[in-house]
Amino acid sequence: MPGPLLGKVAFVTGAGSGIGRAICRVMSRDGAHIVAADKNLASAQETIATLGSEALALEVDVSSTDSVAKALSATLDKYKRPPGVIVNSAGIVRDNYFLKMPEKDFDAVYKVNLKGTFLVMQYFAKSLVEYKKTGTIINLSSIIAKINNVGQANYTASKSGVISLTKVAAKEFGKFNIRVNAVLPGFIDTPMVAGIPDKAKEAALASCPLNRLGKPEEIAEVIAFLASDKASYINGATIEVTGGL
Template sequence: MGLLEGRTSIITGGAQGIGFAIAEAFAQEGSDVVIGDIDASAAVRAAEMIGGNAIGVGCDVAEANDINALITAAIESFGSVDVWVNNAGITRDATMRTMTEAQFDEVISVHLRGAWLGTKAATSVMRNQDSGGSIINMSSISGKVGLVGQTNYSAAKAGIIGLTKAAAKEVGFAGVRINAIQPGLIRTPMTEGMREDILAARLAEIPLSRVGEPAEVAQVALFLASDMSSYVTGTVIEVTGGRHM
């Protein structure tokens, strides 16, 4: 049996990058998968690529109704919500001097409000299940150290850590575990357009001297989703190749 056999996993922002890698890894370990993405057609295509028991649903994570629709789709299709991954994200990078209020609000809304709405909705189901559940919040190394041009993103990702720890304390009694992952420089569509000089500077900070792969983040998510981490909650795992340790 796979590590997630008989379980249902919801992954937001799951149509590409790290989210898709997580969805793929979970499906390979036997999980039914619900992919939520702002691009509904991309979510459906991603589910078709995974095959098996996977469905795609359009979802704006900053909207409570959309989050609740993901819950409904999972329960109607597969009967439960056992794993929830708050992965959806955007960037609106700019120095604080030039960043607009709209750019700040957009990033906070998708990352922090989205993670809170997802955690709130998932725990409302999981705490009433005998099996509890696992929630995985995607933070970032930017939330640990702060990066220039990312006052919005760094603030949101740091906030996700506080959310993770506080929520884990609230629902641990019901067997619901909540943990966070802080990826570093990972090969995704958002990073592949990076200027060569910036990429070289960031690689110089990484002891393992390479960019990480989405599948490497997915394996950590699999650990947190499965019973391998049954006594782990409120933790933050860095997947950074040693950068900023």
């Protein structure tokens, strides 16, 4: 049987590792042509080297208007149409207690996690409208947006903002037949989570009914479903994938 994403072009940010890399692999398996975007070009190239379908690796700083515009142009040059699937997976952490957090760390997280998501959504959705193409956008928020971890004021605020962007865009883009949804991962076994102190990870596992970290592929499968026609009436949703956290 043909894959549920056969022939679709999927643009994935943060594609060089973790959840982003898993998304590229699962969508490639399902038939999509992958545009793997990451600030680290070598990591994006490593991702596409593992795929079984046509792919393009791009160096992209999602917090830069110029970089996002160039990424869109490169995608259009290769595929002659905008990607019908856009996944905002790029994200960073700069954890610290509220009273000790440097302004530069707040700004860095905001620029990548929230502004970066906004810029990619705006540029790529506008292109879909101009080309009169339908599409779907999936944004990576986090369960932290709901449970509000100590030491993550910047990350929590940015990921809460992603939920709001998702819901506003779902209402505005619906008339163009562009669906927008958000996925809220729990604690997933990624390089980002590997940097969390052991005590914090132990506390997270203790509060998770499944008593384990999630796998990047478990997030990727949900995102691939949302990108497919099987999810054709899901719009403006926030889907938790947390093991019950």
